[in-house]
Amino acid sequence: MKAKFLRRYSGIRNRGANPKGFHTSQIKFYIVLLPLIFIMLLPIVFIFSNAFKPPDELFAYPPRFFVVHPTLKNFFDLFSKMSTSGIPVSRYLFNSIIVALITICASIVVSSTAAYSLSKKKFKLKKTLFAINTVALMFVPIAVTIPRYLIIEKVGLLDTFLAHILPGLAMPVGMFLIKQFIDGIPDEVIEAAQIDGASDLLIYWRIILPMIVPAIATIGILTFQATWGNTEVSSLYLTDESLKTFAFYLSTLTTAVAGANTVAGQGMAAAASLIMFLPNLIIFIIFQSKVMSTMSHSGLKG
Amino acid sequence: MQNSIAIQQESGIRRWLAKEGTAYGFLAMYALLFIVFIIVPVMLAIFLSFTFFDTIQFPKFFGLKNYIALLTQDDVFMKYVLPNTIKFAVLVGPGGYALSFLLAWVLAQLPRIPRTILALILYSPSMTSGVAMAVVWQALFSGDQTGYLNSFLLGQKIIQEPIQWLQSPHYLMTIMLIVTLWSSMGVGFLAMLAGILEVNPELYEAGALDGINNRFQEIIHITIPSMKPQMLFGAVMAIVSTFQAGAIGVQLSGSNPTPQYAGQLIVNHIEDYGFFRYEMGYAAAISVALLLMVLVFTRLANRLFASED
Numbered sequence: 090m091k092a093k094f095l096r097r098y099s100g101i102r103n104r105g106a107n108p109k110g111f112h113t114s115q116i117k118f119y120i121v122l123l124p125l126i127f128i129m130l131l132p133i134v135f136i137f138s139n140a141f142k143p144p145d146e147l148f149a150y151p152p153r154f155f156v157v158h159p160t161l162k163n164f165f166d167l168f169s170k171m172s173t174s175g176i177p178v179s180r181y182l183f184n185s186i187i188v189a190l191i192t193i194c195a196s197i198v199v200s201s202t203a204a205y206s207l208s209k210k211k212f213k214l215k216k217t218l219f220a221i222n223t224v225a226l227m228f229v230p231i232a233v234t235i236p237r238y239l240i241i242e243k244v245g246l247l248d249t250f251l252a253h254i255l256p257g258l259a260m261p262v263g264m265f266l267i268k269q270f271i272d273g274i275p276d277e278v279i280e281a282a283q284i285d286g287a288s289d290l291l292i293y294w295r296i297i298l299p300m301i302v303p304a305i306a307t308i309g310i311l312t313f314q315a316t317w318g319n320t321e322v323s324s325l326y327l328t329d330e331s332l333k334t335f336a337f338y339l340s341t342l343t344t345a346v347a348g349a350n351t352v353a354g355q356g357m358a359a360a361a362s363l364i365m366f367l368p369n370l371i372i373f374i375i376f377q378s379k380v381m382s383t384m385s386h387s388g389l390k391g
Numbered sequence: 392m393q394n395s396i397a398i399q400q401e402s403g404i405r406r407w408l409a410k411e412g413t414a415y416g417f418l419a420m421y422a423l424l425f426i427v428f429i430i431v432p433v434m435l436a437i438f439l440s441f442t443f444f445d446t447i448q449f450p451k452f453f454g455l456k457n458y459i460a461l462l463t464q465d466d467v468f469m470k471y472v473l474p475n476t477i478k479f480a481v482l483v484g485p486g487g488y489a490l491s492f493l494l495a496w497v498l499a500q501l502p503r504i505p506r507t508i509l510a511l512i513l514y515s516p517s518m519t520s521g522v523a524m525a526v527v528w529q530a531l532f533s534g535d536q537t538g539y540l541n542s543f544l545l546g547q548k549i550i551q552e553p554i555q556w557l558q559s560p561h562y563l564m565t566i567m568l569i570v571t572l573w574s575s576m577g578v579g580f581l582a583m584l585a586g587i588l589e590v591n592p593e594l595y596e597a598g599a600l601d602g603i604n605n606r607f608q609e610i611i612h613i614t615i616p617s618m619k620p621q622m623l624f625g626a627v628m629a630i631v632s633t634f635q636a637g638a639i640g641v642q643l644s645g646s647n648p649t650p651q652y653a654g655q656l657i658v659n660h661i662e663d664y665g666f667f668r669y670e671m672g673y674a675a676a677i678s679v680a681l682l683l684m685v686l687v688f689t690r691l692a693n694r695l696f697a698s699e700d
Contacts, residue, residue, distance in 0.1 A: 203421030210414035236435035318520025388620025
């Protein structure tokens with residue numbers, strides 16, 4: 090108690106890692122960081138600024154970085170327009186939202202049940218299976234696009250909504266992070282529940298899930314990022330235009346823009362890219378402390 | 392006699408079910424999806440890489456011909472794709488990783504509130520998806536004088552006429568590297584930041600007594616050794632996202648193959664052969680080569696950061 094008090098008010102703890110307050114020794118770090126932060130931030134600011142530019146500012150010469158007369162015109166254009174195949178843009182956005190919501194929920198259930206089993210249950214293959222998952226951390230999905238296509242075709246998922254959802258559900262990183270997090274829950278908690286006669290399902294539902302909320306939030310965010318920005322599923326596995334997602338629609342806008350350079354197209358693409366980015370940012374800001382506490386369990390033993 | 396064996400077997404299965412059944416029950420969904428969408432595709436890629444397969448006829452056994460062709464006859468692969476991939480991987484992989492660690496370390500020296508805000512800003516590029524950013528990069532690096540970079544450089548009289556940044560074989564690779572490094576502070580970065588913050592402060596005090604007298608020594612002798620698991624996790628994430636980032640050249644230039652193959656990476660080469668030329672067997676061989684490259688790099692990271700226990 091006394092040591093803590095001393096540490097907090099003597100100023101010693103304001104030097105070195107994880108300080109409690111400001112100290113002059115930190116100035117040099119700000120000097121290093123701030124210019125870099127400024128550069129990193131530019132493209133992000135540009136997304137915001139560009140989305141609200143009226144057409145004459147989008148094509149102004151010399152080009153101006155910041156918007157002068159912000160307008161919502163680009164957004165109205167975007168949502169009043171049909172794609173070339175007659176699907177309203179709102180339909181793509183709706184698809185994206187539904188796909189993201191279902192995938193997040195399914196991914197949380199799938200990863201957390203498996204993680205509970207690998208962390209707290211005792212069975213022979215436990216170590217082997219976890220080792221396989223650890224190897225799969227380095228799995229690069231993009232490398233097996235073709236065999237995946239063949240499988241999705243064989244399983245009959247081609248041109249179905251499930252093609253968006255199923256392939257991404259087994260996410261080795263997500264399962265790994267939840268498992269590491271559950272490892273931090275003492276076995277005694279579970280043993281006590283078992284003595285009281287709780288079934289495994291009840292233990293998972295009433296004890297494990299409430300204790301791993303940070304890890305679940307993290308997996309939710311990772312899943313959201315992966316599905317929200319995904320264009321491959323729409324372009325490779327689906328031909329039915331009404332099943333495709335907003336990210337895919339945006340990708341058709343940018344390639345069309347590069348060729349035709351239509352005035353309305355540029356503005357719509359700018360508005361659409363803000364819509365792509367904003368949910369990621371908001372969700373991350375809400376859950377950032379949970380993500381950080383999950384990450385402190387992320388260690389990987391070689 | 393037989394009957395009793397059958398009963399014994401049955402009770403054996405039952406005992407096993409009672410003991411381990413629920414464990415496998417909880418695993419089932421994940422395991423099924425893992426097998427169908429990760430293990431089987433990898434197996435299939437390996438299998439197809441030994442065949443000739445044009446998606447219409449049944450795969451014909453082709454032996455090692457695909458691999459031999461890849462190593463001896465594919466000029467584009469040897470002249471552009473492989474050197475590009477190695478250059479990209481070495482600069483973005485270890486480069487992005489070192490940058491992530493250094494930034495995480497610097498952030499860890501700041502109090503909680505500024506640290507959180509700055510970490511959010513550094514992390515936010517990795518939240519942007521390729522499609523959304525294509526709009527931004529195409530505007531910033533646009534080839535005519537209305538492009539932001541061109542306009543700025545023309546205004547400063549650094550260049551005389553606009554440069555076709557994204558269509559030029561000279562600049563495309565550099566822009567790809569900058570863009571990828573810009574977005575490389577991802578999950579691995581957050582993990583390392585958390586790791587640095589978790590290092591027991593008493594270790595630093597003990598280190599000071601043992602004669603460590605500057606921050607650099609502190610990083611080498613205390614910080615990194617006590618967060619090896621996070622370092623390894625960060626390294627694996629860096630390797631995976633490096634190879635996964637392969638689509639960037641095509642997104643920036645808007646074409647596959649990229650102008651004069653300047654930004655052609657192994658991932659684009661797979662797509663080129665698989666989806667444009669329908670030489671699935673050959674594309675699978677390239678996929679296997681890619682997976683092997685990831686494996687080698689991860690082994691290397693493992694050597695560096697494996698924990699002793």
